[in-house]
Amino acid sequence: MIAPGDKESNEKKLKIAIIGSGISGTANAYFLKHLFGDKVEIVIFEKSNSIGGRLATYEFNERMYEIGGSVLHPSNKYMEEFLKILDLKKKDQEEKRKSIVGLFDSNGLLFNTTGNLFGLLDKIRFLRHFGFFQLLKFKKWIRMFIKNFSKIYRLQEHGFVFNTLEEFLTKLSPELYIISQKSLENALKDLEFNKRIIYELASIACLTNYCQSIEIDGFVGLVSLAGTIDDLWAVETGNKSVPTKLVEKAGAELRLKTKVKYISKDSQESNKNSIVYETENGDEIQDNTFDYVIIAFPIFKNVIGDDFKLNFDIQEDFNNLEMQVTNTYVVYGELILFPNLPSDKRISLHCIDPKLACRSIAVQLPCDYSKKKDKNLYLNDGKKLYKIFSQEKLDENAFERIFKSDYEIIQFIPWLAYPKYEKNPNSKQIPKVILDSDRSRILYSNSLEWSSSCMEMCAISARNVANIIAAKENVLTKKFFSPKKDDIFTSNLHLMSKISSFVLISGFLFSSFYKI
Ligand SMILES: Cc1cc2nc3c(=O)[nH]c(=O)nc-3n(C[C@H](O)[C@H](O)[C@H](O)COP(=O)(O)OP(=O)(O)OC[C@H]3O[C@@H](n4cnc5c(N)ncnc54)[C@H](O)[C@@H]3O)c2cc1C
Structure with a gap:
């Protein structure tokens, strides 16, 4: 699968270009440094003026809040390990557990928890609503998925590499690959889950995580569902601190405001790759000294064109691929949408009707929220800080149905958030990791994002790319995880x-x- 390396490859210092400074690019830099030590020189090109890409924060009343990728699953081992390595801490999630969670459609609120009595009452209502045995089966199914998925960590520690989604998933479990080939709706129907599990529970997971319906494929669907059965976590200083600190740790050179426009393998010096980048002041510079080029951002229909070109024969058709727009608003206001909900609790409302534009409305907690420090946060009536995900842009009328008229829009980002999975159900459309199959020197780290977009998947892909380069350069794989106490x-x-x-x-x- 990987084209063979040249004989003297072990003796020289490798020069690697990484395009993109999100979690994918920075994790790539970290893993390469981990495997190659001083034998690698890494340059990260970033077109914007800051690091982190879709991991972003904003400031409100002198506190920082997440506005991009916000939560992680406890089984996300790479992200957990990054925290240890980078000396970062998890955010206190106590308040989230006591939230009022509600489901709504165009007719109003269908179901909501109360956030009372240590959650016991809510659990009983939840069990009655969805059915005890169905929930048990659901949990078991997701646990099995997490168990199979977690095999990737051990495999990658031993140098496992993949080039396609099929290679990746079948190695974890052939069942996972089969699920990725059907819609989540059909996968759940095949397993005889009841309508409430399918059209309410699974539906909110997909709408909240990916702003898409249960027509997304079963694999990305399972990734969304994993968050419904476990407590999620985030980084105390903002998730963006992970890419920021990874770059430092990797000792990589970061070139901000530098947009890569052109990648080709046509250079006089064999095995080198050439890139053309545009600097802040509009100069175009060509550099053909890179042994490897790693593309660490999603390539799709609108990206390919005069602005970004790959000048070599590839089979991938990026023109079939589209990203999902998720309009993200941060609003400071008083919620009037469902007046019966108590105003002294954290509220997290999720729409289960794919036809409604507004997907979720949730009170925001600062990145460094702590139970002690923020004892009285939001216990008062009145205005709170809300984040709204919406598929369409919301107009004044829409806001006035949700909030009292003196609301303020604090932030708005029309994210090209993640791939449109409803339209990409077939792995044949998912591009490969190795874009130049004859040389294996131009690698696409975000290939796997077309199967599921989340921070952990970016880290898994980054480790895969580093393992591919290590295999090609005959460098022995090195363990990343520190041994656990029980180990x-x-x-x-x-x-x-x-x-x-x-x-x-x-x-x-x-x-x-x-x-x-
Ligand atoms: C609103 C929202 C909520 C989300 N929620 C979650 C969540 O709760 N949990 C979770 O795990 N994931 C979540 N995600 C997904 C997660 O944020 C992404 O999967 C992840 O951050 C992608 O990282 P990346 O590095 O691959 O891409 P990006 O973060 O997009 O980074 C790519 C970088 O490349 C740069 N770039 C692009 N083109 C060029 C070029 N030509 N030259 C130079 N630089 C270039 C871009 O400026 C960008 O900085 C969410 C995403 C969004 C938008």
Whole structure:
């Protein structure tokens, strides 16, 4: 699968260009540094004036809040490990657990929790609404998915690489690949889940996470559903701190306001790649000294053109790929949409009707929220800070149905947030990781994003790219995860059992000697 490397590759310092400074690009830089140490020189090109891409924060009343990728699952091992390596902390999620969660459609509020009695009452209502056995089966199914998915960490520690979604998923479990080939709706129907699980629970997960319906494919659907059964987490200083600190740790050179316009493999020097980039003052510069080029942003229909070109033969048809617009508003105002909801609790409302533009409305907590420091935050009536995800732009009328008229729009970002999965159900359309199959030197880290967009998937893809380059350069893979205490304990047990069997065997041998 990987084109062979050249013989003297181990002796020289590799020069690698990474395009994009989001979590994909910066994780790529980190893993490469981890595997190659001083034998690599990394340059990151970033067209905007800041690091992080879709991981972004904004300031309100001297506190920072998330406005891009905001939550992580407890099974996201790379992101967890980055936190340890980068000396970052998790945000206190206590308040979120006590939130009022509601489901609504065009007729109004269908179901809401109360956030009371340590959640016990809510759990009972939840079980009654969705059905105890159905929920149990649902949880078991997702646990199985998480278990299978988690195999990737061990595989990648041992150098596993993949070029296509099929190679990636079938290695984890052939079942996962089959699920990725059908819609989530059909996958759930095949498993005989009830209508409430399919059209309410699964529907809100998809609408909230990807602003799309349950027609998205089963794999990305499962990624969305994983968040429904576990407590999620975020970084105390903002998720953006991860890419920021990864660049420092990788010792990479970061060139901000530098847009790469052209990548080609046509250079006089064999195996080198050429890129053309535009600097802040409009100068176009060509650099053909890179051994590898890593593309760490999504390529789709609107990207390819005069602004960005790949000048070599590739089979991928990026013109079929589209991104989903998610209009993200931050509004400071008083909610009037559902007047019966208590105003002294954190509220998180989710739309289950794919035909309604507004997908979710939720009270925001600062990145560094702490139960102690923010004891009285939002306990008062009146204005609060809300984040709204909407598929369409909201006009004044829409806002006035949601908020009292003195609301203020604090932030608005029309994110090209994630791929349109409803239109990409078939993995044949998902581009490969290795774009130049004859040389394996131009690698597309965001290929996997077309199967599911989330921070952890970016990190998995980045590790894959680093493993591909290591395999090609004959560099041995190096463990990334620090051994856990229980691993040390089990390995100690293992060692002790080895010692005791050694003692027993030696004792036996010694006694045998004495016998003679
Ligand atoms: C509103 C929203 C909510 C989300 N919620 C979650 C969530 O809760 N949990 C989760 O895990 N994920 C979430 N995601 C998805 C997650 O944020 C993304 O999957 C992830 O951040 C993508 O990172 P990336 O580095 O691949 O791409 P990006 O973050 O998009 O980074 C790509 C970078 O490349 C730069 N670039 C592009 N073209 C060029 C060029 N030609 N030259 C130089 N630089 C270039 C861009 O400026 C950008 O900085 C969310 C995303 C959005 C938008």
